[in-house]
Amino acid sequence: MSAAVVPKPLHGRRALLFAGLVALGLGHALAAIAWSLLVRAMIHRLGAPQQATGWLPGAGSTALGLALATAAMLGLERVLAERLGQSWVNDLRVTVFEHIARTPVREYRRSTGATSLRFVGDMTALRRWAALGLAKLAVAVPMLAGCLVALTLASPLVAATVGVVVLGGFLGIQALTPRLYETSVEARRRRARVAAHVTERVRSRLVMQAYGQEDKERRLLHRRSSRLAGAMVRRARMVGAVRATGEATIMIATGTALVAAFIAGVDAAAAAGALAVIGILTTPLRDLTRVAEYRVGATVSMERLAATLRRPIRPRLDSGEVVEPPEGAGTLSVRNVSVTGVLSRVSVELPGGSTVALVGPNGSGKSSLLTVLAGLLLPDSGQVLLDGVDLRAVDEQELRRMIRLVGPDLPLLRGTVADNIRYAAPDADEEAVAEAIRLSGLDEVLAELPDGPRTRVGEGGTGLSAGQRQRVALARAVLGRPRVLLLDEADAHLDPTAATAVDRLIAGFPGTVVVVTHRPERINSVQMVWRLRGGQVEVGTDGWREQLTAWA
Numbered sequence: 381m382s383a384a385v386v387p388k389p390l391h392g393r394r395a396l397l398f399a400g401l402v403a404l405g406l407g408h409a410l411a412a413i414a415w416s417l418l419v420r421a422m423i424h425r426l427g428a429p430q431q432a433t434g435w436l437p438g439a440g441s442t443a444l445g446l447a448l449a450t451a452a453m454l455g456l457e458r459v460l461a462e463r464l465g466q467s468w469v470n471d472l473r474v475t476v477f478e479h480i481a482r483t484p485v486r487e488y489r490r491s492t493g494a495t496s497l498r499f500v501g502d503m504t505a506l507r508r509w510a511a512l513g514l515a516k517l518a519v520a521v522p523m524l525a526g527c528l529v530a531l532t533l534a535s536p537l538v539a540a541t542v543g544v545v546v547l548g549g550f551l552g553i554q555a556l557t558p559r560l561y562e563t564s565v566e567a568r569r570r571r572a573r574v575a576a577h578v579t580e581r582v583r584s585r586l587v588m589q590a591y592g593q594e595d596k597e598r599r600l601l602h603r604r605s606s607r608l609a610g611a612m613v614r615r616a617r618m619v620g621a622v623r624a625t626g627e628a629t630i631m632i633a634t635g636t637a638l639v640a641a642f643i644a645g646v647d648a649a650a651a652a653g654a655l656a657v658i659g660i661l662t663t664p665l666r667d668l669t670r671v672a673e674y675r676v677g678a679t680v681s682m683e684r685l686a687a688t689l690r691r692p693i694r695p696r697l698d699s700g701e702v703v704e705p706p707e708g709a710g711t712l713s714v715r716n717v718s719v720t721g722v723l724s725r726v727s728v729e730l731p732g733g734s735t736v737a738l739v740g741p742n743g744s745g746k747s748s749l750l751t752v753l754a755g756l757l758l759p760d761s762g763q764v765l766l767d768g769v770d771l772r773a774v775d776e777q778e779l780r781r782m783i784r785l786v787g788p789d790l791p792l793l794r795g796t797v798a799d800n801i802r803y804a805a806p807d808a809d810e811e812a813v814a815e816a817i818r819l820s821g822l823d824e825v826l827a828e829l830p831d832g833p834r835t836r837v838g839e840g841g842t843g844l845s846a847g848q849r850q851r852v853a854l855a856r857a858v859l860g861r862p863r864v865l866l867l868d869e870a871d872a873h874l875d876p877t878a879a880t881a882v883d884r885l886i887a888g889f890p891g892t893v894v895v896v897t898h899r900p901e902r903i904n905s906v907q908m909v910w911r912l913r914g915g916q917v918e919v920g921t922d923g924w925r926e927q928l929t930a931w932a
């Protein structure tokens with residue numbers, strides 16, 4: 381099992397974008413210095429007798445040039461910052477998705493709402509941090525440094541005073557961040573609860589309606605929503621405190637700069653230049669205040685994502701580890717397979733092309749064994765071989781092509797019936813699709829559907845009856861002629877005619893079939909029976925057909 385590599389915000393191309401933003405910050409700094417010198421020179425000229433000297437040559441065009449350059453830099457800064465944020469979040473989104481997609485189903489039990497919060501709320505917080513936090517940091521720090529240089533040119537005392545006030549402001553903000561962090565964690569937790577509640581209950585609203593629980597659920601949501609509102613207000617209070625500290629810093633810096641200018645005895649022109657710089661300084665100071673806010677939001681979100689990414693996933697095999705897909709008829713060998721709490725040192729052999737019924741009481745581990753045979757659940761110990769090769773050594777795509785599973789945990793996806801059939805093999809030709817439809821007995825279903833294979837279904841196949849869904853799932857599984865077909869209660873929901881179609885499918889299927897069923901009397905075409913009990917597999921003996929009914 382391996383953990384994911386978390387994309388870094390300043391990796392690769394993003395480091396260049398960041399460097400571009402720092403360059404823009406330096407540009408802003410130079411503009412601030414130039415602006416302060418220009419203001420100072422203009423004020424000097426205002427004080428001088430006009431007739432003698434005339435107006436400052438080039439002042440207008442310099443001011444216009446500085447204004448245009450600043451506007452252009454601001455525009456460019458926004459674009460670079462957004463590119464930085466989007467690029468990082470895009471990498472993160474794909475990484476998190478891939479990780480969740482590859483996490484064993486038993487390892488990931490987050491609700492859909494909590495998962496979608498990772499892709500919406502958390503990604504927004506992280507994009508803000510990169511695009512408005514990191515990017516602002518890149519620009520604001522050089523800009524702040526440039527402003528302090530400009531102030532030093534006017535008066536070192538003024539610069540030192542402003543520097544001390546700014547430092548005090550940052551320390552104040554720093555002192556507030558632990559509480560901001562706590563309130564942000566609480567707000568996120570409450571948001572996750574509301575998202576999980578709403579998503580699950582909306583999806584299962586028929587259960588609410590059937591049991592008349594709409595009012596109770598509404599009250600529950602109201603309570604959770606009110607708690608979320610409270611948490612958001614507490615967070616807003618802290619955000620307000622941070623912003624207020626930033627604004628107070630700006631005002632105190634302006635006031636103390638004037639006092640310092642008075643004490644230092646600087647002339648009016650230099651004081652005006654310093655004030656012009658303080659005006660410019662307002663922008664980076666405000667930006668840096670926001671940086672603290674975005675950083676805390678991103679920390680909270682990143683902790684949640686990192687927890688998800690720490691979950692182990694099935695590692696991709698290195699090219700050197702992959703063995704050639706085995707040749708053979710689909711012989712399955714289970715050797716000493718154990719899955720904690722479910723299977724205990726199970727060893728059975730299923731010759732290629734044969735069919736076995738897997739029976740046993742509820743919870744005995746039939747579905748678990750099927751997922752082990754499919755290579756989807758890795759056993760804690762032991763191995764499963766397909767035609768003599770350990771499933772773990774076979775390239776995953778090849779494995780999925782050779783072994784197909786049908787079961788209640790593999791619903792249909794939103795799209796058309798045809799999209800669902802082709803899901804496993806989008807490039808399959810029409811002939812292969814027609815064969816899969818025929819084998820699964822889906823042709824009768826398609827004839828009844830308003831738009832035939834182009835009929836749209838919702839999430840999980842809503843819009844079709846349970847039996848219709850089952851047959852679409854069967855067609856999806858047999859497309860491309862897998863070597864092994866694992867059917868988990870494939871006859872559930874089927875009427876006798878449809879169940880006969882499943883029986884025909886099993887009888888006519890050229891590969892190996894394992895069929896989990898509670899109704900063995902429907903399955904005539906199996907050649908042996910395995911019973912799961914107490915974590916062990918008993919293999920039916922000579923009179924197994926009688927055992928099939930007795931065991932099920």
Ligand SMILES: Nc1ncnc2c1ncn2[C@@H]1O[C@H](COP(=O)(O)OP(=O)(O)OP(=O)(O)O)[C@@H](O)[C@H]1O
Pocket residue numbers: 485486721722740741742743744745746747748749
């Ligand atoms: N996603 C899961 N995560 C953790 N444990 C699970 C999961 N699914 C099943 N189990 C556990 O594995 C054991 C076997 O369950 P399994 O679904 O394999 O039994 P089954 O024989 O197929 O039952 P049924 O006849 O009711 O379908 C049960 O104790 C169950 O609690």
